[in-house]
Amino acid sequence: MKSFYITTAIDYVNGSPHLGHAYEKVLTDVIARFRRLMGDQVHFLTGTDEHGQKVQQSARKRGIPPQQLCDEVSAEFRALCAKLNISNDDFIRTTEERHKKVVRAVLQQLFDKGEIYKAEYRGFYSTRQEQFLQEKDRLPDGSWPEIYGEVTEIVEPNYFFKLRAYQDWLVEFLRGHENFIFPRYRQKQVLEFLKEPLNDLCISRPRERLEWGIPLPFDENYVTYVWFDALINYYSAVVDKPGIWPATFHVIGKDILMPPHAVYWPIMLHAAGLALPQGLLAHGWWMTSGAKMSKSTGNALNPLDLVDEFGVDAFRYFLIREMNVGQDSDFTREQFLARYNSDLANDLGNLINRTLNMTNRFGGAQVPAAEVAEEPEREVHALWDKTRDEALTLCEGFQFHAALERTFIFIKSINAYIEKRAPWKLGKSVEAADQALLRTSLATMAEALRLAAALLRAVMPATTDKINSVLGYTPGAVWREELNWGNRLVGAKVAESLVLFPRPAPTPPAVGNKPAGPKS
């Protein structure tokens, strides 16, 4: 079985989960579920990044130990995974011993090889904020903003990793692996960036400034800083699990593609003699009216509430259907409702319910066998084969939004097929030919629905299960075989009815000067 190891970025615990985190987890989960269905041996890792200045400061502000803060927030991210029905196999925290051990081992190894050296770091330091500032922090007139207090240029000994020595190697590597980064144009960006010489990477902070971190194994007066801690989680989580490394894909936000994942990480691995991942998948951001969606912007709408209101599958469907992986998308309640009502409630949900109803009313609650295959049936069969083939290809290329689009075209075609056959008319006829057509139409709509549901499995797993359940069907172990048109449902006893995606109560018209709707 082919091994497929996929990761999300680990989330920094200095803030609560928001839509961006949710999207990355859902996207990665859909890929993981899809690969499992395709027969790969999948290992899916997510987790939390827990060290650093900001965590230390936040904990101090609240008067609690940093570990307690990490425990609290990390639990929130775990809860998010559960809420979103994420199928991760492991959840790593950078404060776990299994991780720290590996970070120290890798650092020691690189130090012994001479890849890490001590030198002086020079920069502008804000005592009040306890951090070094960058040129871009300056005001246009060259002075430093008030919040930094007194800023002084200081020189501090630190440890550096020899990034620059590997710059040419990295350029060669990327030229030789054109599909290393998805989407492709991002790889060009990285190569463009690499035309400028790299500086070596400062990987340490003195302990008197930063306590909350992993001590360098070769100098306990320092802790390692950010990347040698965070990135190594991908490796530390599986170091004792044979057959998983290297990663197949790291799914990350475009904001941490360059330089960390596209430059530091490959060089770190190469320098340490470890195999490189097959690829990086950089996704875009959700925006609201052009503004990045995050907690700090104080957007009134909390998209995660939609999970409680409409169910996790509806939420997952929206994220995957609406976002073209790699690009940015807008998130509005209106767009969500449009998708929910049109695709899920009207097209799919209603199709399920009417299929159950008709099977009960005209078929004695049992799926009959198809007896004829005339033009309408042949059209549905042909469209299914085309839909399945295209959808699989699209999913393999991360074009899930397009795969869902095709799938829903097929679902709509089932509705159209039903109108063509009009079983409610056939049901009134006593002619043998009409009765055969009736049985055929009931069989066809049920089978088409089963197939459509199977194709949705990676995106809406609970929905697929429910549809199978009301169709009285238990799917077989091999998903690919489930995608073939057949007669598996013949004789199945179907449920009476199912309203899967109930239409939301109509919003009261926003007229007059009444106060806005009830606050719950």
Place this chain on the structure above:
RNA sequence: GCCAGAGUAGCUCAGUGGUAGAGCAGAGGACUCAUAAGCCUUUGGUCGCCGGUUCAAUCCCGGCCUCUGGCACCA
């Protein structure tokens, strides 16, 4: 400033060297198994702006405008 991506119907987007397509929204119709859902028909666009190449450009070239992102030790 440099680099990259994007500017196509009210909205979200697809697309091709030969005077443009889908879904949603809007309008009309026939039906009734169904979540007043579904089905059929339909309105709607000088394809960002200006030039050029071509018999012909939305798609090729040049310039410009606008939006988004990256530009290093910052998550």
